[in-house]
Amino acid sequence: MTNRDLADEGPEAVPIRHPAELPDGGIAVVGLPFDGNSSFLRGPAAGPASLRRVLHAGSSNLTTEEGTDLGTSEAWGHIGDLELDEDGADQAIEQGIASLLDRGLRFVALGGDHSVTFPILRALGPRHRDLTIVHLDAHPDLYDELDGNRLSHACPFARILEAGLAQRLIQIGIRTLNEPQRRQAERFGVEILPAKEWTCDRLPEVSGDVYLSLDLDVLDPAYAPGVSHHEPGGLSSRQVLTILQNLGGNLVGADIVELNPHRDPLDMTAMVAAKCLKEVLGRML
Numbered sequence: 124m125t126n127r128d129l130a131d132e133g134p135e136a137v138p139i140r141h142p143a144e145l146p147d148g149g150i151a152v153v154g155l156p157f158d159g160n161s162s163f164l165r166g167p168a169a170g171p172a173s174l175r176r177v178l179h180a181g182s183s184n185l186t187t188e189e190g191t192d193l194g195t196s197e198a199w200g201h202i203g204d205l206e207l208d209e210d211g212a213d214q215a216i217e218q219g220i221a222s223l224l225d226r227g228l229r230f231v232a233l234g235g236d237h238s239v240t241f242p243i244l245r246a247l248g249p250r251h252r253d254l255t256i257v258h259l260d261a262h263p264d265l266y267d268e269l270d271g272n273r274l275s276h277a278c279p280f281a282r283i284l285e286a287g288l289a290q291r292l293i294q295i296g297i298r299t300l301n302e303p304q305r306r307q308a309e310r311f312g313v314e315i316l317p318a319k320e321w322t323c324d325r326l327p328e329v330s331g332d333v334y335l336s337l338d339l340d341v342l343d344p345a346y347a348p349g350v351s352h353h354e355p356g357g358l359s360s361r362q363v364l365t366i367l368q369n370l371g372g373n374l375v376g377a378d379i380v381e382l383n384p385h386r387d388p389l390d391m392t393a394m395v396a397a398k399c400l401k402e403v404l405g406r407m408l
Contacts, residue, residue, distance in 0.1 A: 187405030234380030248288030349387025
């Protein structure tokens with residue numbers, strides 16, 4: 124991991140902390156600047172830096188809606204980005220997350236494209252029996268392969284379920300379920316709550332250990348234009364925040380992925396992502 128400060132990411136940025144400085148059970152916010160498995164557009168590799176810069180830019184404070192002041196808490200911290208090359212990123216992510224878990228830390232990973240979730244779960248899944256994944260997204264990401272790439276950002280949940288890294292997958296906000304992915308969902312017993320039917324009173328019953336994977340394109344493009352794949356008809360910011368704040372179970376880790384700063388006018392999507400990060404951290408603390 125790099126151990127640089129964030130001076131180049133905004134005047135209000137906080138310094139990077141070394142994982143050893145975090146308490147046992149603390150939360151490491153780790154950047155995964157990788158988009159080598161993206162289709163259509165590159166750009167999410169710049170997502171972690173953009174999110175951190177906006178979070179600490181001073182236009183908002185670090186207090187969650189439930190009143191937790193993240194600015195005064197020593198139980199979490201940014202630990203910088205994993206150093207990821209185009210080749211070998213998959214293994215580097217798995218090893219980086221495993222090293223945090225070996226230290227007794229929890230984590231929130233900032234992507235990067237959605238392919239990062241598979242190596243994250245290779246590190247996390249074997250440590251939690253009966254793990255439930257709650258996945259917020261416009262897309263099911265269940266393709267067996269896309270354009271010949273079985274590690275595409277359109278495939279991570281097929282790989283995760285094939286490998287037995289979770290017992291239950293709940294997908295919320297889906298609105299692009301085509302026939303190949305429908306067959307995959309049936310094969311793996313995926314529970315899909317599509318956007319066209321979503322209301323917050325449909326939040327599923329969840330218990331035990333839970334992993335959250337938040338793809339920002341679950342939001343309607345009106346709320347989050349800074350993603351590579353615009354899909355109209357999505358959830359509102361308030362609906363997503365309600366899900367994060369009311370999700371059951373023991374949240375053992377999370378990722379926030381697919382922020383593409385190249386498509387993000389006025390940092391609108393980065394601010395939504397920063398808000399979501401605050402609420403996830405508050406939920407985990």
